[in-house]
Amino acid sequence: MTIANRVKEKRIELGLTQAQLANLVGISQQSLQKIEDGKTQNPRKIVALSKALECDVEWLESGEYTELKESIPQYKSEKVKPLQANRIQARPVITHGQAANWLTFNVDTEQTKWMYTEYSESDKSFWLKVVGDHMTSPSGLSVPEGYFIFVEPSLTPQNGDLIIAKMLQSNEITFKKFALDADRVYLKPLNPLYHAIEATRDIQVIGVVKEARALFKV
Incomplete structure (x- = not known):
């Protein structure tokens, strides 16, 4: 599973639209779309993204580490x-x-x-x-x-x-x-x-x- 998959999975789990999540993070919906499409693999606002998705930063980034x-x-x-x-x-x-x-x-x-x-x-x-x-x-x-x-x-x-x-x-x-x-x-x-x-x-x-x-x- 990639960061794109984890972002989309958590967003859907929380019942958020792309527009709603983008607003919480402080980025455009287009920027969030690029993250979920896998075009942006190292988002600079990943800390804000993890808070909005209510998950750990390191898990969101790698998915394979404690x-x-x-x-x-x-x-x-x-x-x-x-x-x-x-x-x-x-x-x-x-x-x-x-x-x-x-x-x-x-x-x-x-x-x-x-x-x-x-x-x-x-x-x-x-x-x-x-x-x-x-x-x-x-x-x-x-x-x-x-x-x-x-x-x-x-x-x-x-x-x-x-x-x-x-x-x-x-x-x-x-x-x-x-x-x-x-x-x-x-x-x-x-x-x-x-x-x-x-x-x-x-x-x-x-x-x-x-x-x-x-x-x-x-």
Whole structure:
């Protein structure tokens, strides 16, 4: 079943016409018709659409996931503002290659997957899938491979933050803990099997991680 099928199914279940649902969402009937026809597969007003259809956003978008959310700022809680439903935003899920050039990268809104967060503070924030086991810990905070992390580039990292950085020589992206030791900065993995990296001029911090989310297929 596609998003088009789910929208139409829920609309009919609630006894709404296309015109009525479009009015509730704040879009034109033509725009809703394109969603139900499958021509628009990533509607930008999907949060409003889910509210109007009285269903979960993630179910409406994918239909095949339940989610477990973990608020990363448990290690830096003062960075999280109280949750506000009206601040939920759709932010793009990008690749590591796109993250390396994120400030100049242009998102194709129709082809890009979007996920939702209450923690966005700028229009440059994004979601990134964790690759590798560097941040998998046997105890305490752990962000395993396959998790999705929400990155906010507008924040300046503080001691203890989890961050995304770019290795300038290789143009590779790394996910580590930002640690200050005297006058030196280190990027530390949560996995004790790996060593810390001293942050030099060859490393560029891209953003601070504010949330981690695991998606499980049902």
